[in-house]
Each structure stands twice: as C-alpha cells, then as structure tokens.
Amino acid sequence: MKFVLLALFVAVASANMQQKHTRQWRSVRTAANNIEKIQENGELRGFFTDIICEGVDCASATLNFWMKNNGQCQKFSVVGNKIQGSEDYNAEFSGQNVFTFCHQSKNLLVFCFQNTDVNGLVTDVVHAAVRPGHRFNKEDQIVYTDLVKQHGINEENILNIESADICRK
Template sequence: MKLQLLCLGLMLLCTQGEGDEVVRRNFDAGKILGNWYTVEEASSKRETIEKGGSMRVFVESIEPMEDSALSFTYWTNGECKQFSVISNKVADGVYVAEYDGYNVFRIVETDYTNYVMFQLWNFKAEGNFQLLQLYAREPDVSGEIKRRFEHFCHKNGIGEGNIIDMTTVDRCLQARGEK
C-alpha cells in the first residue's frame, strides 16, 4: 500500500506543470493581456494574408479594457507601421471590430501562457472571408501547437495552401525593438 501511494505521489509530481490547461470557454481576458507574436495565419481568401494583404498584420500586444473590450496593437507588413484596433465584447470570448470591414471573431482556445487561437469572419461589400490566427507569447511555438492549429484550419475548410507560417517572414520585430 505504501508503495502504491509513493508511486501515485511520484506520478502526480512528475505530471505537475506539464503543459498548461487548454481553455475553450469562460475566458479570462485579463490573462491574455501582454505581448504576443503572430505565428501562423490562415484564410479562406489567401490574398488577404499574403504580402500586401489587408489581414497580414503582426500582433504586438493585447490589452483588456475596463468595459470588457480588447485593444490589439499591430504592425503592418512591409512598412512596419503600428496601429491599434478596439474590439467590443458581445459574448464569452466573442468580439466585434471595424477593420477593413466588419469583423466578428472569437477566441477558440488558449492556455494563457503559451498561445491563443482566434477565428474571425470578415464582412464587406467586396466579399466575406474567414481568417484563423495563432498567436504566441514567444516568437514561435511547439510543433504540437502548430499541428493543433492546422487541424483546426482543416476542420474549418481551410487547406494547407491557405496557411502561412509567419515565423519565416518579416514580422516587424526590429520596429518593435527586438531582433
């Protein structure tokens, strides 16, 4: 019996801290505040995330606001100009924002300390599209998290050819004071 308790205790100790809990609802916006990096983007209209595309933006930070809104600070590709977008909360993990059309997006999942995934629908006269984004606290994430994101893309009808690994392009890191 003592040996079983010892083994159980060792198992619990060894697994403690292994990976953070994945959250898919009841999000705490206060836990996603701070600096982030754009790691991967996927779109049903690839041209929106290619060089010069309106949605080829690189996140720097997410800041919760007092009225439950979120403020996103981004850099544009190419010119590396900084801008912010305020999004208003409409439900748990669901927000709306005006940027190159009307956008409704949701937090898909996060572990707060490593990554967050977003699903966005953009509506405008020229046509609608879906955008999926993977942000991370560090400039890159593990292969496991990338595979999880890519599986989510496929599940939502976005194929491999419409997923771009943003860690291989100029993400304006020098403009934000990094190498």
C-alpha cells in the same frame, strides 16, 4: 467582523476582475479561405504585438499589431467589444469583423475571425501567435491545424509568417 472581511474580499476581487490585462504575443501562422487577403501586402496580414483586455471578463479587447504594405511598416490598434451573451467580439478594420480567441493556453493564442470587406467578400481567418521566447512546436501545430480545418480553410492556405515579421525588429 466577518461581514467587513467578506465585503473587503468582494471589493478586492471585483477590482481584480476589472483590471486591465496586457499580454505580449508574436505571430507565427495565418490561414484564410481567401489566401490573397493574408499574403504579403494583403489587407488582413497582421503581426500581433500585444492584446489588452479591459473590464469584467474582457468586455473589450484591444488588438495591437503591425502591418507591412509596400515595404512600409504601420502600427494599428483595433478595439473589439464583446457581443452580449457571447465570447465573440465586433470590430471595424478593413470592413466589419467578428472575432474570438478560439484557443488560449499559456504560450499559444489562436485568434479566429470573419471579415466582411466593403465589397461584401467574406474571409475566414485563423491566426496563431505565441508568447515571446516560446517556439511554435508540434503540439501547437496540431491544435492550430485542427482549428484551421474546423473553420473550413484548406491546410494549403496556412502561411508560416514567423520570419516575415520585420516590423517588430
């Protein structure tokens, strides 16, 4: 009987580990070493709507986001696949990208990535998003600014994009 219960527990636990998990997010800050890439109409200026993790330990992460270009909103969905033995993901969008979730808490997600565009220009980006209903507060700002500095990006390159997300409205 113990064996049957243990087998049932393992089966339920394994099924739960492989479930699809979706979390809603709202972009609030972005920073990059090449600031033109994240300014208005920049090719890396996106606004997260949700992130879907699938598989064991989030083996793939689908990033859903809006971008505005010349006043037009366009929705994108990019799938990142976890690099074996790492917490990093590979994805293709506006070139090659390696990304990671460099900070996660209940209400704050900081997404760090390095983009290499078709011309070979490498851009480091640190992007912050909060859960809907959560206000980006002083504690969030401290965490975010520290991560921006750790990635070698000047604080002057931090953009407040909270009110710029017109596509979601």
